[in-house]
Amino acid sequence: MAHGLEPAGGPQDEAALVSALRDGKEQAFEELVRTYSGRMLAVARRMLKDEADAQDALQEAFLSVFRAIDRFQAESRLSTWLHRIVVNAALMRLRSRQRRPEGSIDELLPKFQENGHFLDPPVGWKESAHTALERDEVRAQVRAGIDRLPESYRTVLLLRDIEELDTQETARMLGVSTNAVKIRLHRARQALRGLLDAHLRGEAA
Amino acid sequence: MITTCRELADFLMQYIEDELPAGQRTEFERHLAACPPCLAYLETYKTTIGLGKALCESPTDPLPNDVPERLVQAILAARAKTS
Numbered sequence: 001m002a003h004g005l006e007p008a009g010g011p012q013d014e015a016a017l018v019s020a021l022r023d024g025k026e027q028a029f030e031e032l033v034r035t036y037s038g039r040m041l042a043v044a045r046r047m048l049k050d051e052a053d054a055q056d057a058l059q060e061a062f063l064s065v066f067r068a069i070d071r072f073q074a075e076s077r078l079s080t081w082l083h084r085i086v087v088n089a090a091l092m093r094l095r096s097r098q099r100r101p102e103g104s105i106d107e108l109l110p111k112f113q114e115n116g117h118f119l120d121p122p123v124g125w126k127e128s129a130h131t132a133l134e135r136d137e138v139r140a141q142v143r144a145g146i147d148r149l150p151e152s153y154r155t156v157l158l159l160r161d162i163e164e165l166d167t168q169e170t171a172r173m174l175g176v177s178t179n180a181v182k183i184r185l186h187r188a189r190q191a192l193r194g195l196l197d198a199h200l201r202g203e204a205a
Numbered sequence: 206m207i208t209t210c211r212e213l214a215d216f217l218m219q220y221i222e223d224e225l226p227a228g229q230r231t232e233f234e235r236h237l238a239a240c241p242p243c244l245a246y247l248e249t250y251k252t253t254i255g256l257g258k259a260l261c262e263s264p265t266d267p268l269p270n271d272v273p274e275r276l277v278q279a280i281l282a283a284r285a286k287t288s
Contacts, residue, residue: 030281186217
């Protein structure tokens with residue numbers, strides 16, 4: 001699965017762990033935390049720029065898990081459930097921090113002439129995504145590009161393209177329409193493409 | 206109608222996700238076949254999506270084993286209070 005929260009053990013180990021958690025076995029809670037906290041912290045770090053915020057979100061996520069373990073549906077994957085919970089905890093923390101107005105995305109979108117042609121006609125990139133990401137500077141540029149997006153666009157791009165939630169779930173988590181999610185996602189991808197273009201065209205030193 | 210590069214850029218995501226009605230899809234592909242900049246735009250847009258996805262899957266990222274022990278202990282202590 002895309003979110004990468006699965007431990008090595010697989011569904012049988014998950015089922016045994018859930019059963020022990022429901023029985024209130026302390027050892028099971030420690031196993032849960034030790035097995036999943038690293039991967040969950042990685043999700044929180046992707047969404048929150050600040051390490052202290054990411055750690056707080058992880059702690060809040062586990063508190064939600066402890067309170068709700070009895071309501072966990074056995075037919076779901078534990079890893080998927082934990083992923084949604086930590087994403088939600090990170091979103092709550094983002095909302096509590098977001099008090100300043102965000103910048104416009106327009107300056108990052110492609111520009112067109114009056115006749116509808118590109119002002120700066122795109123050219124192809126020299127590398128595929130996987131080849132490019134083998135270089136540390138490209139990885140840093142992708143991260144920096146995502147972080148430069150206005151927050152409401154960055155969040156949608158993270159939830160849809162990085163955490164791989166579907167449009168409906170993203171809309172529900174953010175409290176916006178599915179149409180708003182689609183529009184923001186398209187603009188966020190266009191803006192990120194624009195931010196990476198100079199580097200991946202091979203023009204940047 | 207999808208006849209200009211601006212319109213193609215507007216409908217790009219719907220094209221990739223196969224959400225364009227047949228008529229618009231034909232117009233889109235007709236423009237694409239005749240317009241190298243739009244073809245480059247489509248390909249680099251798709252690569253951008255791939256870069257984001259691959260970034261979080263990449264095996265060269267540090268393994269997520271660096272949760273501070275004090276944080277693990279704080280979580281377990283919080284659990285003890287909820288039980």
